[in-house]
Amino acid sequence: MSSPQVGAVAADVTGEMVAVCRVEQVPVEGGVAALVGGRAIAIFRTFDGNVHATSNYDPWSHASVMSRGIVGSRGDVPYVASPMHKQAFDLRSGTCLDDETVRLAVHDVRVVDGVVWVGEEVTAGQGGCV
Ligand code: FES
Numbered sequence: 539m540s541s542p543q544v545g546a547v548a549a550d551v552t553g554e555m556v557a558v559c560r561v562e563q564v565p566v567e568g569g570v571a572a573l574v575g576g577r578a579i580a581i582f583r584t585f586d587g588n589v590h591a592t593s594n595y596d597p598w599s600h601a602s603v604m605s606r607g608i609v610g611s612r613g614d615v616p617y618v619a620s621p622m623h624k625q626a627f628d629l630r631s632g633t634c635l636d637d638e639t640v641r642l643a644v645h646d647v648r649v650v651d652g653v654v655w656v657g658e659e660v661t662a663g664q665g666g667c668v
Contacts, residue, residue, distance in 0.1 A: 634665075
């Protein structure tokens with residue numbers, strides 16, 4: 539999944555998406571948590587200005603902590619590392635960089651006129667190592 543650049547105008551924002559916050563409320567290389575349709579979502583902004591939305595639920599520690607994770611990149615892969623046990627997940631696909639059978643749920647996200655909109659889950663979360 540590709541992520542929109544901040545400031546990009548998406549023509550296909552639908553009523554299915556929920557406006558969550560302003561993009562400048564999301565720290566660069568950091569995240570914020572939001573409740574969207576009763577689900578805890580983590581929204582991240584990478585150093586290059588891309589915005590990603592995942593579940594806030596860490597599949598490894600089973601705690602809602604991902605928004606407090608460490609954002610970085612390995613090569614051209616933007617990731618968030620769990621603040622609990624440091625497993626890193628590709629922010630675009632949710633796949634764990636250390637074990638591809640483990641996934642963090644990823645949500646559709648758009649930035650329109652400086653507002654972050656979050657939509658449906660595009661990849662389901664699963665797994666978690668023991
Ligand atoms: S979650 Fe990545 S190795 Fe366990």
